[in-house]
Amino acid sequence: MHIQNQISLKPYNTFGIDVIAKHYVSVTTTEDLRAVYNLEGYPNKFILGGGSNMLLTQDIDALVIHLNLKGKQILETQDQHVLVECQAGENWHEFVQWTLDQDYGGLENLSLIPGNVGTSPIQNIGAYGVELKDSLVSCNAFNITTKKVEVFTNAECQFGYRNSIFKNEVKGQYIIVSVVFKLTTRNHLLRTGYGAISAELERMNVEQPTIQTISEAVIAIRKSKLPDPKDIGNSGSFFKNPIISKAQFKNLQSHFPDVPFYKVSETDIKVPAGWLIEKAGFKGKTFGNYGVHKKQALVLVNYGGASGKEILKLSELIQQTVYRIFEIHIEAEVNII
Numbered sequence: 197m198h199i200q201n202q203i204s205l206k207p208y209n210t211f212g213i214d215v216i217a218k219h220y221v222s223v224t225t226t227e228d229l230r231a232v233y234n235l236e237g238y239p240n241k242f243i244l245g246g247g248s249n250m251l252l253t254q255d256i257d258a259l260v261i262h263l264n265l266k267g268k269q270i271l272e273t274q275d276q277h278v279l280v281e282c283q284a285g286e287n288w289h290e291f292v293q294w295t296l297d298q299d300y301g302g303l304e305n306l307s308l309i310p311g312n313v314g315t316s317p318i319q320n321i322g323a324y325g326v327e328l329k330d331s332l333v334s335c336n337a338f339n340i341t342t343k344k345v346e347v348f349t350n351a352e353c354q355f356g357y358r359n360s361i362f363k364n365e366v367k368g369q370y371i372i373v374s375v376v377f378k379l380t381t382r383n384h385l386l387r388t389g390y391g392a393i394s395a396e397l398e399r400m401n402v403e404q405p406t407i408q409t410i411s412e413a414v415i416a417i418r419k420s421k422l423p424d425p426k427d428i429g430n431s432g433s434f435f436k437n438p439i440i441s442k443a444q445f446k447n448l449q450s451h452f453p454d455v456p457f458y459k460v461s462e463t464d465i466k467v468p469a470g471w472l473i474e475k476a477g478f479k480g481k482t483f484g485n486y487g488v489h490k491k492q493a494l495v496l497v498n499y500g501g502a503s504g505k506e507i508l509k510l511s512e513l514i515q516q517t518v519y520r521i522f523e524i525h526i527e528a529e530v531n532i533i
Contacts, residue, residue, distance in 0.1 A: 197221060197222075197223065197228050197231065197232070198221065198222075199219055199220070199221045199259070200219070200220045200221070201218065201219055201220075202216055202217075202218065203216065203217045203219075203220040203260070204216055204217075205217050205220075205244070205247075205252060205256065205260065208244055208247045208262065209247035209248075209250060209252055209431075210246075210247055210248045210310055210425035210429065210430060210431050210432075211250075211251055211252070211425075211429045211430060211431055211498050211504070211507070212425070212429030212498050212500070213251070213252045213253075213429070213498065213502075213503065213504045213507075215252045215253075215254060215255045215256060215504065216255045216256070217242075217255070217256045217258070217259075217260040218255070218256060218257050218258060218259070219238060219258070219259040219260065220259070220260045220262065221259060221260070221261055221262065222262045222264050223261055223262065223263060223264060223265070224264050224265060224266065224285070225265065226265070226338060226345060226373050229261070229263075229265075229338055229371065229373070230338070230343050232259070232261055233340060233343055234343070235259075238258075238259040240257060240258035240259065241258055241259050241260075241261055242256050242258040242259070242260045242261065242533075243261050243263065243371055244260050244261065244262045244263065245263050245284065245285070245311065245312045245314050245315040246287065246288070246310065246311040246312035246315060247311075248310035248311035248312075248315075248425070248431055248432065249310075249311055249315060249318075249319065249431055249432075249529070249530050249531060250431065250530055250531045250532075250533055251431065251504050251507055251508060251511075251530050251531070251532050251533065252504045252533050253503070253504035253505045253508050253532060253533060254504070254505075254533070256533070263284050263285050263312070263314055263371070263373075264285040265283040265284045265285040265286075265314070265373055265374070266283050266285050266286055267282075267283045267286070268280060268281065268282040268283065268286060268291065268294065269281050271376065273381070274381075276380055276381055276382055276383055277378050277379065277380055277381060278298075278300055278378075278379055278380075278381050279333060279376055279377070279378055280295065280300065280376070280377050280379060281336075281374050281375070281376045281377075282313045282374060282375055282377070283313065283314075283373070283374050284312060284313055284314025284315075284371075284372050284373050284374055284375070285312055285313075285314065286312060286313045287311075287312060287313075288306075288309055288310070288311050288312055288313055288316055288321075289307060289308050289309065289310070291303075291313055292304070292306060292307050292411070293307070293411075295377075295379055296407055296408050296411055299381065299407070300379035300380065300381060301379060301380040301381075301384030301385065301407040302330065302331040302377065302378070302379040302380055302384075302385075303326075303331060303377070303379065304407040304408070304410045304411040304414065305323055305324040305325060305326035305387055305390075305393075305410065305411075305414055306321060306322070306323055306324075306326055306328070306414075307411040307414045307415050307418070308414065308415045308418045308419070308422075309321050309323060309432070310425060310431070310432050313374075313375055314371075314372045314373065314374075314375070315372070316328050316375065317332060317335050317353060317355075317360055317362065317372060317375060318360055318362040318363055318372070319358045319359065319360065319363065319529065320353075320355045320356065320357070320358055320359060320360050321358075322357075322358070323414070323418075324387070324390045324393055324414060325387050325389065325390030326387055326390075327355070327357075328355075329350060329353070329355035331377045331378060331379060332350050332353070332355075332375060332376070332377060332378075333349070333350060333376040333377060333378045334347050334348060334349050334350065334375075334376045335347070335348045335353060335372050335374075335375050335376075336372070336373050336374045336375070336376075337362075337370035337371060337372050337373065338370060338371040338372075338373050339369065339370055340368075340369055340370065340371065341369065345373060346370070348361070348370075357436070357439065358436050358529055384406075384407050386405050386406075386407065386410060387410070388405055388410060392417050393410065393413050393414065393417070396413040396414075396416055396417055397409065397410070397413050400412065400413060400416075420491070421491050421492045422489075422491075422492055422495060423489055423491075423495065423497060428489075428497050428498070428499060429497060429498030429499070429500070429502075430489065430495050430496065430497045430498065431496075431530045432495065433469075433470075433494040433495065433529055434494060434495060434496045434511060434528060434529060434530055435469040435473070435494055435511075435514075435515075435526045435527065435528060435529055436469065436526065436527045436528075436529045437458075437466050437467065437468055437469045438466070438467055438469060438472075438524050438525065438526050438527070439460055439464050439465070439466050439467075440464070440465055440467060440524060441463060441464060441465070442462075442463055442464070442465055444465075444523075444524075445457060445465040445467070448467070448522060448524070452475070452522075455467060455471065456468055456471055467524065469493075469494055469518075469526045470492060470493045470494040471493075472518045472521075472522055472524060472526060473488070473493035473494065473514055473518060473526075474493040475521070475522075476514065476517045476518050476521055476522075477517075478493055478514055478517070479492075479493040482499070483506070483510060484502070484506075485498070485499045485500055485501050485502045486498050486499060486502035486506055486507050486510065487499070487510070488510075488514075496510060496511060504533075508532060511528060514526075515528075
């Protein structure tokens with residue numbers, strides 16, 4: 197374990213924002229993590245995972261702890277299911293591909309989502325009709341105060357839409373060090389009815405989908421819409437899809453009959469934030485070396501050299517404009533640091 201000083205975090209965040217960490221350390225075990233929290237002389241600490249769900253707007257005057265815990269293991273094999281534990285520092289997409297290589301089902305619709313496994317429960321990542329909570333059994337989380345690892349069951353995580361207890365009641369109190377998933381080993385539930393998956397499978401000439409071909413379809417769809425952070429700095433979807441009341445939706449629909457929507461419940465309707473942003477005129481718009489992606493209005497991009505403050509200012513302009521036109525507030529999905 198080696199602490200470094202004045203380190204650029206540009207390689208460690210998918211937006212490619214160049215800010216400086218006053219101190220930096222990489223931890224590869226829970227014991228390392230405990231040792232770091234026992235160190236004196238570093239009162240401020242900042243946890244860094246895959247760097248995919250954040251916008252850094254300033255230098256970090258703290259000890260940045262980069263979670264690099266690696267490994268996965270099968271805890272239990274049941275009749276039609278398997279329990280798999282994955283360490284927090286594993287890349288999410290690589291883990292999903294590993295499960296598919298073992299013919300384990302449940303995560304295929306979540307292919308190609310950026311970030312690491314450890315941060316996936318915090319916002320209950322989801323895509324194409326599937327959320328993390330559908331497969332998660334429990335989280336093992338390091339209590340910063342007691343320096344002990346505690347278990348949070350699925351119910352105790354209090355999952356909601358892009359939400360969990362780790363974003364609310366216990367925010368900043370725990371660090372997720374591993375996650376346990378329950379995945380199917382046969383009779384997989386194939387979820388193809390959301391978004392463009394069925395159309396993509398048809399384009400691929402797939403008549404009998406498998407979890408592997410569903411993953412391939414999801415990857416193709418995401419690649420067609422979303423820029424690779426290795427090529428263009430971004431954090432994926434910057435905003436959440438807003439959920440509004442049925443009454444508010446009827447009013448919206450009366451002015452914009454073509455508005456797409458998803459029924460969440462008898463009283464709530466989800467409206468795509470990307471549609472709102474595109475209608476507001478921001479899709480593909482550039483502001484010097486940053487802007488809104490040309491194929492997906494949900495994605496803000498850094499073409500190179502932009503500051504986090506510039507991108508934050510753009511996000512606030514988008515929020516204000518969307519509210520002025522539609523009277524709908526769209527929330528940022530990424531963490532603003």
